Amino acid sequence: MDRTKHAGRLRPSTRKLVQLYSALLYNAHLKGFIEGGIYTGKAKYACVPGLNCYSCPGAVGACPLGAIQNALAASGRRAGWYVLGILLLFGVTLGRTVCGWLCPLGLIQELLHRIPTLKIKKSAATRALTWLKYAVLAVFVIALPLWYGLRYALTLPAFCKYLCPAGTLEGAAPLLANPKNAQLFSLLGMLFTRKLVIMLGVGLLCVFCYRSFCRFLCPLGALYSLFNRFCLVGVRVDAGRCSRCGACVAHCGMDVRQVGDRECIQCGACMAVCRQDAISIRAGRVTLRAPAAGCADDTPDAPDKRRRLCRVLWALALALLCAALVYFNVPAP
């Protein structure tokens, strides 16, 4: 393989940088990893858009899946309007753009898939398996917490307790690795063993099958997929330029039938293979990422405007990250 081409493959893409950025922002409470405790400040009123366990020592926000399970479990006492509103907000604005750009677990899956092994190709079987995540959403996230909450007044976050690999990886592992939490070892038993085995299984599957947790098991992806067709930010196909060759679908690692359907994680990888330059990433009418030849509705100065907008957004993002790192780690006077 040409070394220069290969060196380019190893360089992180813009999307990888955004994923790393969001993982760092969600877990900005870095001193939690040293002190062995979790963040307990007011920022935990807010849910982060991606799947990030709130028991991670670094987590500065709440996990939307954990929050909705707890809200459903408590629905006998109080309606969980807040979590519903948050999920609706993320769904309508971002849809599965969260999965492709803003989810730490998505990043981990993609990194695991980079391990050079034989790979499982997508097929009709994998497409059929994508319906499984809706069953996980219906049973583990909605039905079980609701049933136990209304019937027995018990809080059972069934997905978090029985399935979620993020809790074991992001929560248990860093907590147990800290010598200050030696007393937590006495709490480990069958539940931990089961969760560890599930985490290993999901991790192994991700090595062989691209984003297998995202595609087959993630209930948050299932939820956001309901909004994918009309979310504000996402991949758009210019129907006037599209020749319906199918190269985008063929190249995609997800089980899409069309760009932007329920399985599309809005990553924009299809832009590189579209020979008609028909695909772009937009936020409403604003083009965030244009194909090489520009968009059909571009004005002459549109590329310059986009470059300036990108620079401004990156500057704001870096300022926000620096502010977060200081706010969540420097002790108050």
Added chain:
Amino acid sequence: MKKAKIYLLIQSVLCVLLAILLACTAIGICREGAARQAENPLEPIYTRDKLAERLAPIAPLFLASLALTAAGLIRGVGEKPAAVRAEKRTEPPRSGKAVGLLRAALLAAALLLILAGIGNGSARDVFYKAARICTECVGLG
């Protein structure tokens, strides 16, 4: 090309082996610990020393897999999944105005729900749960 296939096969087997060994180690520790706990309820199932003792033999395999992965990534070894034949489907384009109205309505509903949630205390419930270690979520019981 054949060398690449052999490398990928070896790496695949190593990954599967590693995952199985780690899982079996955890299950073994849990079973032995549960048996000890049946005799003495105060005995913990997992201890740091037990984990270190059982993970030590797996460490060389893990390091070998890590080294192979690094070598493979540096040399650019990797199987490119063959392109799947795409279905040529077309869908009627959605009306831009209808989508815009739907988005606006849902955004308004989202903001109203958030405000209602702050008012009825469900926002506080989110905070109370998130500000405590969820022992069930992390497998601590």
